[in-house]
Amino acid sequence: MTSLSLLLWIVSAIVLQVAIFLAIGFWHHWRNYQSLRGSLAADLAGPAAPPEPNDVGAAAWTGYRTFRVDRKVVEDAAQSVCSFYLVPEDGEALPPFLPGQFLTFRLELPKVSGDSEQVVRCYSLSDAPRPEAYRVSIKRLPLGRSSNFFHDQVRVGSRLQVRAPAGHFYLDRSDSPVVLIGGGIGITPLLSMLNWCLAEQPGREIWLFYGLRHGCELVMGAALKELAAAHPNFHLHLCYSDPEPADQLPHESSHRGRIDLSLLRLTLPLKPYHFYICGPASLMESLVPALEEWGVPDSRIHFEAFGPASVKPRPAAAGLGAVPAPRRAVEAADIVVTFARSGRQFAWRPGAGSLLEFAETNGVAVDSGCRAGGCGTCQTTIRAGEVVYRQTPDYDPDPGSCLLCVCEPKTSVTLEV
Ligand code: FES
The missing domain is CATH 3.40.50.80 (Nucleotide-binding domain of ferredoxin-NADP reductase (FNR) module)
Known part of the structure; x- marks a missing residue:
């Protein structure tokens, strides 16, 4: 074999290797492209299939249930986050939940005067559903009364009042990455x-x-x-x-x-x-x-x-009991919101967010907890007018009341707060 033919063989081998390498790379990208195209086509064809609730879409119990703290674990080197493992005091089975949901707590916070004050707070569940206990992990905030209460005064054996897991932010069950x-x-x-x-x-x-x-x-x-x-x-x-x-x-x-x-x-x-x-x-x-x-x-x-974010709100996915806002009988510019107890009245602005955000923006104090329709803290009596829900609340408001955090006015409305 001459040196020229040897050189040709070497060059051919290199070219062949490069071609194989490029073909494999191209095939990988083509597969990704096809998968992406199929998924986008499905998205464009209509609303994506809703996340599939795993048979725990409805509240697992009504009202508050007593839980006992079984374990308390510090989770970070700064010692600012603590996990609480909660077991039901009645000894009954612990219902599963959707990964991403939260628990609502009714807390009795001590006051300097010696009395106590009731507040409602929501904390995300931080572990997968397990039959033995729920886990929430809470960060101590410098001015957070409830987080400091949890860190300083809730101990193993403490009893807490807890509403059923709730919330619409949970993982879908598709096989998409x-x-x-x-x-x-x-x-x-x-x-x-x-x-x-x-x-x-x-x-x-x-x-x-x-x-x-x-x-x-x-x-x-x-x-x-x-x-x-x-x-x-x-x-x-x-x-x-x-x-x-x-x-x-x-x-x-x-x-x-x-x-x-x-x-x-x-x-x-x-x-x-x-x-x-x-x-x-x-x-x-x-x-x-x-x-x-x-x-x-x-x-x-x-x-x-x-906390409040100005990301545009999304309607709840179909199948989750969403209540789409109907066509307005009254132009938004004509809608007036009256806060009766505060004695204040404001013209509604389209895009003002929920009635809770609207109240806060205008300096009307309203109690709130989850800000997502899950805890009932912002429940307010409607004295006159109608509201429309932006998403289905997990908490059922009393007849004649609404949850300010997830609704907006449909007509001019007078609210108790
Ligand atoms: S703040 Fe929890 S339901 Fe409105």
Whole structure:
């Protein structure tokens, strides 16, 4: 064999290898493209199938039920997040719930005068449904009376009044890959989704982007890292906005900075994901519009804000008992909202949000808990007029009353508050 023919053989072998490599790459991209196209076509053809409630869509019990704290566990190095394991005092079975739902607590908070004051607060369940106990994980907030009450005064053996799990922010049961995005203590419902998904849909691809300031705030860090090591289809990404030297950056699964679209685009292969986002309002307000601009259909973006967020509200999915707003008999500009006890009256503005947000914007004080129709704290008597619900509440308001956090006026309305 001459040196020329040897050279030709070598070149041919290299060209063949490159061609095979390119063909495999092209085939992978083509498969992703076809899967993405099929999913987008389904989205365009009509509303996506609603998340399928797993036979626990209705409230598991009515009113409040007494639970006992069985265990209390600190979950982060900063000791600012504590988990409470709750068992029903009546010893009856513990109903399951949808991963991502919350519990509503009626608390008796002590006052300086020696009396106590009743407040209602909602906290996300932070674990998959398990027969032995519910778990909530609560962050101590400097001015948070209820969170400080939990941390300082709720102990093993304490009794708590708890409403049934509720909420419409829960994981769908399709086999689409899922991206969970949590900011700060917004991680808690996502932990429930993650644990449920790994247990019940072990083959499903799942990504978790967890935004926090530094490693001391990492909640259940060891458990998350163990899960990532044990499940090849679970991808954990920690995003530190103010990292400390111990956080060992950069690292392939740890990033400096906040979670944003450029990080998602760099990290996620092109696939038809469902996105679940929970965290402070600023996270929603930056990420939700960015995902929409990226081309993610509305039906694949699910979010829940802690505190008020100005992300446009979504109607509840069909099949969840949504009550679509009917055509208005009265133009919005003609609608007047009267807060009777406060003695104040305002012209309704389209896009003002819920009646709760409208009241707060106008300086009318209204008690609220979940802000999602789940706890009943904002229930108010309607003296005159009609309201329309933006989504089906989990709490059944008394006849003649409404839940301000999930409704808006249909006509001019006079409210008791
Ligand atoms: S604040 Fe909970 S139902 Fe309105």
